[in-house]
Amino acid sequence: xxxxxxxxxxxxxxxxxxxxxxxxxxIHPPESAPSGADSAVVRAARRGDRAAWGSLYxxxxxxxxAVLLARVPRQDAEDLTHEVFxxxxxxxxxxxxxxxxxxxxxxxxxxxxxxxxxxxxxAPRGGAGEPETQDEGAVRIGDEASRALEAIGRLPEAxxxxxxxxxxxxxxxPQIAARTGMTHGSVRVNLCRGMELLRSELGMKEAx
Amino acid sequence: MTYTPPPGPPTPPGAGRAxxxxxxxRSGEPDELAARLESMLAPAGLRGTELPTDxxxxxxxxxxxxxxxxxxxxxxxAVSAGVWYGLRPARGWRVEAVAGAPTAGGSKVxxxxxxxxxxxxxxxxxxxxxxSVADIGRLDVSPGSRVRIRESADARHALDLDHxxxxxxxxxxxxxxxxxxxxxxxxxxxxxxxxxxxxxxxxLLRVTLGWVLLEAPAGSGSGMxxxxxxxxxxxxxxxxxxxxxxxxxSKIEGLVAALDERGWGEVGDVEIEELVRxxxxxxxxxxxxxxxxxxxxxxxxxIDVLQAIIALPExxxxxxxxxxxxxxxxxxxxxxxxAG
Numbered sequence: 115x116x117x118x119x120x121x122x123x124x125x126x127x128x129x130x131x132x133x134x135x136x137x138x139x140x141i142h143p144p145e146s147a148p149s150g151a152d153s154a155v156v157r158a159a160r161r162g163d164r165a166a167w168g169s170l171y172x173x174x175x176x177x178x179x180a181v182l183l184a185r186v187p188r189q190d191a192e193d194l195t196h197e198v199f200x201x202x203x204x205x206x207x208x209x210x211x212x213x214x215x216x217x218x219x220x221x222x223x224x225x226x227x228x229x230x231x232x233x234x235x236x237a238p239r240g241g242a243g244e245p246e247t248q249d250e251g252a253v254r255i256g257d258e259a260s261r262a263l264e265a266i267g268r269l270p271e272a273x274x275x276x277x278x279x280x281x282x283x284x285x286x287x288p289q290i291a292a293r294t295g296m297t298h299g300s301v302r303v304n305l306c307r308g309m310e311l312l313r314s315e316l317g318m319k320e321a322x
Numbered sequence: 323m324t325y326t327p328p329p330g331p332p333t334p335p336g337a338g339r340a341x342x343x344x345x346x347x348r349s350g351e352p353d354e355l356a357a358r359l360e361s362m363l364a365p366a367g368l369r370g371t372e373l374p375t376d377x378x379x380x381x382x383x384x385x386x387x388x389x390x391x392x393x394x395x396x397x398x399x400a401v402s403a404g405v406w407y408g409l410r411p412a413r414g415w416r417v418e419a420v421a422g423a424p425t426a427g428g429s430k431v432x433x434x435x436x437x438x439x440x441x442x443x444x445x446x447x448x449x450x451x452x453x454s455v456a457d458i459g460r461l462d463v464s465p466g467s468r469v470r471i472r473e474s475a476d477a478r479h480a481l482d483l484d485h486x487x488x489x490x491x492x493x494x495x496x497x498x499x500x501x502x503x504x505x506x507x508x509x510x511x512x513x514x515x516x517x518x519x520x521x522x523x524x525x526l527l528r529v530t531l532g533w534v535l536l537e538a539p540a541g542s543g544s545g546m547x548x549x550x551x552x553x554x555x556x557x558x559x560x561x562x563x564x565x566x567x568x569x570x571x572s573k574i575e576g577l578v579a580a581l582d583e584r585g586w587g588e589v590g591d592v593e594i595e596e597l598v599r600x601x602x603x604x605x606x607x608x609x610x611x612x613x614x615x616x617x618x619x620x621x622x623x624x625i626d627v628l629q630a631i632i633a634l635p636e637x638x639x640x641x642x643x644x645x646x647x648x649x650x651x652x653x654x655x656x657x658x659x660x661a662g
Contacts (some may be wrong), residue, residue: 164373165511165532171373172652179368188366196374259362280345281359282367287346289649305345313355 156212171199174216176283177293178223183282184274185227188263194230198223217295265315273308280305372497414438415453415471422449424463439471445486455479455499459492464518472502487518491531506558509535513552525558528570533659538563546614551659554607557582566611573600578608586615594623601627606658614646621646632657 158166178198182191202222209218255263266277279285285293291301341353417426417437424431427441437443437453445451445467453461453469456479463469467486473479480500481488491514492499499510503519506527513532519525527534533551536558548564550556557565557579565582568575577596581589601609606628613624621644642650 168373168511169656176368183366192368195368199373255365256362259366262359262362263366281356281363284360284364284367285649286348302346306342309345309353309356316355318355 153212156209156215160206160209167199167203170202170215170219174219174293175199176285177216177279177290178219180278180283180285181220181223181275182227183278184267184271185224186230190230190234194223194226198226201226214295216293220294262312262316265312268315269308269311273304273311276301276304277308277312414441415455415474417443417454418452420450420452420462422446422465424449424451437471439474442468442470442484444468455481455490455492458498459490461491462489464488472500483517483519485519485521487516489516490514503558505538505560505562506564507537509537511535515550519558522560524560524565526555527558528555529553536564546611548611549607549655549659551607553604559583566608566615568608569604572605572608573602574605574608578612581615586612587617589616589620594620597624598627601631603631606632610651610654610658613643614651618644628654628658 155166155169159170175195179191179195182194182198186194198219202219205222209215262281266274266281269277276290279290279294280287287301287305288298290296290305291298294301296304341351341356343350344353345356414436417424417431417435418433419431422445424443424445426435426437426443431443431451443451443453443463445463445465447465450465451463453463455461456474458479461469461481464487467488468484469486469488470482470484471480472482478500479498480502483501483503488501490499490501490510492510497509497511501508501510501517503517503525505519505525508515508517508527511533513529513534515527515529515531515534517525517527527536527550529550529552531552533549535547535549536556537547546564548556548567550567553569554567555570556567559565559582562582566578568578574597577593577600581593597609597612609624609628609631613621613628616624622640625640625643639647639650643654
């Protein structure tokens with residue numbers, strides 16, 4: 115039995131009727147229609163299913179962490195990632211489109227990151243390109259890695275986030291697109307253009 | 323359950339300069355800077371991919387907790403200090419004798435008794451007991467068992483199972499209840515299960531609801547852990563720790579047990595042939611674990627067996643699975659966990 119079949123089996127009769135009615139009414143246009151699996155996980159999360167939240171965390175936490183890393187000091191990003199999901203659990207009712215859960219979480223992370231900066235009065239990344247500090251609570255990284263993070267921190271926000279997802283969190287371009295809701299084209303541009311700027315920041319020649 | 327990303331447009335062949343394909347999806351010739359950045363910056367990534375237990379409770383739990391707290395506040399306001407004093411939780415869990423004469427801390431268990439933290443609850447061949455696990459569930463302790471509370475706090479309740487058999491029914495968020503044995507740590511993920519650990523020989527976990535995460539004790543150097551969902555069992559070896567989860571009665575049960583014993587590096591053509599002939603519906607979770615245990619050159623054959631049993635969603639990349647890409651494995655877990 116596939117996940118879709120299992121998810122359908124687990125739905126209440128009312129849920130199944132509702133889903134069928136939505137599809138028949140064309141509420142979800144084909145190009146943005148969530149798969150049965152996506153909808154099942156988010157619907158379960160809406161019901162408070164902890165396993166579903168665990169699944170969402172496993173899928174989106176790294177993306178959220180990268181969004182935060184683009185804004186807040188490194189030693190704060192992990193705790194704030196947990197806070198994003200804690201808030202998401204309480205606010206899941208405000209998510210309008212289940213298929214956009216990744217974009218919704220990314221937006222929540224950006225808001226929380228900005229709030230955190232205002233509260234703690236830390237200078238935002240990318241402003242003065244402040245030095246990376248090896249603070250307590252953050253895993254120590256080498257000097258070259260610190261310089262690379264500082265350089266990424268001086269890039270425009272869109273490129274910063276995408277490069278952090280790619281190099282810090284290890285997500286590929288397709289994975290970044292899937293998690294953020296961006297198109298493949300947008301992610302590709304962010305990666306390529308961001309990489310060009312990063313080479314320039316690092317004082318390196320462009321790739322052939 | 324897991325997220326299945328929607329398919330994207332194909333990359334035009336030959337698009338971009340050298341290294342752009344690598345930057346995009348790690349295909350083609352590696353871009354030197356990209357590869358170096360990946361290696362240098364990975365340690366700065368998020369540690370852990372499991373939802374922390376203190377992340378909070380989903381909306382439904384919060385609503386229930388609010389109602390309970392409101393009622394509790396009203397009750398406390400209405401009673402005297404002496405009654406309130408008596409309502410304080412005992413330093414242990416409630417224990418009842420179900421049959422015979424179990425002992426707690428060396429003394430016979432009385433009606434309304436308490437199993438104190440650190441005290442051993444022991445049942446002989448003719449006795450059994452029932453323990454209330456804080457306020458999150460129940461533990462049935464079978465004859466011939468020895469257990470004690472290791473710790474009991476808001477965010478963590480843990481038991482030591484020295485030997486014997488327990489049946490746990492836990493109705494709490496995952497990662498709140500743990501059972502330590504000499505050879506494995508069982509982490510409850512919201513479920514019901516039986517865990518048997520004889521004095522010598524192999525233990526056995528049987529899950530009847532939800533799922534349990536089995537890990538070797540920290541620092542043991544034992545092999546891989548196991549995720550054991552409803553309907554499956556898992557042996558626990560006193561030396562090597564958790565085995566490979568299996569469906570009792572499956573045609574590959576014996577093969578899996580033998581390879582757990584001999585070591586999965588021994589997998590050859592004969593074993594793969596037996597896997598191909600014997601695996602069927604209900605073996606998906608077993609095969610998910612087998613994929614991560616066999617030598618790299620055997621992974622393709624295991625994927626073939628899985629594909630014959632279950633309709634794998636399109637975005638799953640065979641090459642990623644053969645590399646044991648963490649993301650691909652999690653997506654596959656989302657499929658197999660619900661299969662059968």
